[in-house]
Amino acid sequence: MSRSTPLSNGKALAITAGAAVLFAVLLLALPSPERHSPPMAPMTNPEPTGTPLAAESLFRSRCVQCHALPALTHRSPEDWRILVLKMNRYMQQTGRVFLTASEAQAVTDYIVKNQK
Ligand code: HEC
Structure with missing residues (x-):
């Protein structure tokens, strides 16, 4: 039962890593303001x-x-x-x-x- 501490540390690490990956994926997926063509319109x-x-x-x-x-x-x-x-x-x-x-x-x- 003394193994419970190292195990939960590893689990916490896995969760942190998982959360980081998820966050990175979200960051990549969220910024999608690729609609920059309308502001150019008044110039033409x-x-x-x-x-x-x-x-x-x-x-x-x-x-x-x-x-x-x-x-x-x-x-x-x-x-x-x-x-x-x-x-x-x-x-x-x-x-x-x-x-x-x-x-x-x-x-x-x-x-x-x-x-x-
Ligand atoms: C960015 C601002 C601006 C815009 C846009 C502008 N003007 Fe002017 N205009 C001025 C200023 C400042 C003066 C007075 C200073 C001078 O004559 O250089 C002036 C003065 C004039 C004068 C009297 C000057 C003289 O020599 O008798 C005429 C005529 C004139 N503008 C015609 C036009 C025409 C035609 C256009 C469009 C192609 C135009 N302006 C667009 C700023 C502007």
């Missing part, structure tokens, strides 16, 4: 770029993030191109949704075509 533009509608909605959504929609007063296409690039750099620097190179081009074309 669902509309095809280059079409007038896409350019106008880009202009209306991107260019009001910091100030009111700018009046399209007359400037040379080159001035608008530089201005849109400057604004786009502000967007990137302040962590806002910004334009891809082709979107910036589409917005510039839209502004130049629709300026007063």
Whole structure:
């Protein structure tokens, strides 16, 4: 009967090891937040770029993030191109949704075509 102590120690060890294995399995099984695709969605533009509608909605959504929609007063296409690039750099620097190179081009074309 003096064996009861070493035996229960071994049993306790087995239970501890078993619990550790179970815990490890649970840890591996539980963290499954592999749903990281929806947060990426706002960055991609669902509309095809280059079409007038896409350019106008880009202009209306991107260019009001910091100030009111700018009046399209007359400037040379080159001035608008530089201005849109400057604004786009502000967007990137302040962590806002910004334009891809082709979107910036589409917005510039839209502004130049629709300026007063
Ligand atoms: C990240 C914030 C931000 C966004 C987004 C933004 N702007 Fe601006 N905008 C500014 C700031 C700041 C100024 C004033 C400083 C300056 O002119 O550089 C300004 C000034 C302007 C001006 C007057 C400046 C001038 O030279 O007459 C126009 C026009 C303008 N923005 C157009 C736009 C257009 C078009 C877009 C979209 C492509 C846009 N902005 C998006 C921050 C922004």
